[in-house]
Amino acid sequence: MRELTLVHNAGDEPLPGIHHERPGSALGARPHLVVHPTPQATGSLALVRDTMRALGKDPRALPAGTPGELWRLARAWMRAHGVRHVIVDRAHLLADEQIRALAEVECDLTLIWSNSQAPRIPSLERDRDLRVQNAYTFAVTLGGALRQGAAPPTPPPTVDVPDLPLVDFPRFRAACRDRLGRAAFARVDEIYQATLARTLDWEQGARGGDFTVALTAYLRDDLIGALVDPHLALLRLRAAQAALLRTGWLLRWNTTRLGPDPAAALRGHLDLTRTHRLYRHYRTDHVAATALALHLDQDPRFFDTITCQDVTPAGQLQWQHPPTIPVHPTRYSIRRRRHPPLPEPRRDRYGTEYEELTGTVRLPAHIRLFMAAHLAHRHHQGALDIDPFFVLRPPRLRQLPRRPQPRPRAAHRSPRALPRPVRGPPLDALHPLPGRRWQDTPPGRVDAPARTVPVPPSRSPGMKGWALQERMAQCGVTVREVADLLGVHPHQLDHDSLRGLPELSARVLIDLARRLDLHPADLLPDLEPLLAHHRQDAGHEPQAPAAAADARVVLAALAHAGTPVHTYTLCQALDWPHPRLKAALDHLQAHPDAAGAWAVRRTGAHTYVLGTRMDLLTADQRSALEKAAGRVIPIGAEEAGVLAALLGFGPPPRGADSDAGARGLAEAGLATGTAEGGFAVDPDVRFSLFPEHSPSAGEEAEGGH
Structure with a gap:
């Protein structure tokens, strides 16, 4: 049975941990919650606002709802934070219904009565053990715990090193040794060796299932997904690549998607600042969906398959329903149940392919807090285990405004007798004047609204979608990155024929042409005669x-x-x-x-x-130069097979794959020799793939160490 403690502080003396409360983190565990009531606010909504303010949330960000629904939301956040003891300062300001609402919470309750009058306790529906203390006893027993405040969250791990070399993983450790100093390389090498050994141990236990799904979950949940330091993310990824090559797997990244700086795109998106903003200013369901989408890198439209039984009380995501393949697989797909309680959500054609999620998804601590809070809120709403975790509400239809129309000619029919059209404005929109009822409107004839003539599209086809995608790949940028820089939605740059380009502003078109090294007429051929007309000679521009x-x-x-x-x-x-x-x-x-x-x-x-610059050479010239220059990074499957065979990790490939891999290794400088005399692996490759390999004295002298 929970306890109810009355602390009579007649003189309103300062108490440790109450009036001198140490500010703690809103995202950490909060076993004690101190609530400061608002004076002269005796309503149920005021108690909700005071409680949410004590939890570190913005009271102005509360969703619309009745006071009972909002109080259940506050109790859900208290349950997610693990609140075991609620302390109310100046409890004499509370009304009886507010005290009863606090007494219904499943935790200990302490009311600090700061009035000279005797404390009063209203009749409670649930019996509680009542204790009475004075201010000194409270300061001795509970003041010390409150003085310490909430424990701050553990900061994400980082590595204090300068920029790491952007070389492929066969030479990464050797490049770090040559580029970094002794102390910096020692820190990098410690993390590198620990990650390599950790990945080797994980690979031993991941055998027997779908290795691609398991590897995706390992990289996302354990190794890289929760990191915010790009250097540490790159370091762990290179060590994981080296470990996987030793076990017969080749892990590569897509440089076209990650851009010219892949290390910066590997880190997570939820740092402490963004997490605090989400926690403080946004709704519970929106925060949980946003945090989960950022961690899984998945569109939240597919979260309708998650049920309440798939989320543990601690906030972990663990599948309990029979898995089935979704209709539209996405990048990290959530398997759909056989009998979903909700209708099939509407899909558009801009989705991408997702891998499937199986087993338990280990979420970071701050995301687990959001998931646990929303789960408690769904339970307070009466949701069962088979009910959906995220509730999808249909969008509200916007009603047409009442616009003044010219008075029509008189007729022998009233608007009441007019049939309601199947498609068109509602009956209220047919009123001649706003604010007047149909009974007060004289009879008239309602004319059909004028049809809007669409603007004919340009006859010039312009640049095709595949050509624009090819140019983005050559420049090392992605559709989403270009859309973020231009301030437009990615789907406006992802059409088959880019028919929406004429609808963009001139500034967006100019920035897009500069970003991709294109002439504006390549995007819109109709601009060619306009750009050919110069109002001023370019030679007279002021310099x-x-x-x-x-x-x-x-x-x-x-x-x-x-x-x-x-x-x-x-x-x-x-x-x-x-x-x-x-x-x-x-x-x-x-x-x-x-x-x-x-x-x-x-x-x-x-x-x-x-x-x-990409606009000085034609596509054929660039293709010829790329073939002549050879491929340096990253290595392909053929090169990886030959390299693994030379290092003793697996059998050598046969036929054309062996010859192509050997030539690729020789062109990349990872091996020396000929096919007749044999190949020898470069010492830097052995140093990078074998952490136990100690460099020779010549290598140390050459590296400057």
């Missing part, structure tokens, strides 16, 4: 010598860096104020010829990299 000189300095800095650089880093390295750097970047964007054969590209928010 800014200072901006041109700064632009050359920025080009040299980006070329020296060799990787994407943030504007803040450029300002610090060049010792420039931000307006000066912005003027130089604007000059490079406005004058692409100033960089010659190079182009400054934006890879993220305020992040730039120097690359080659």
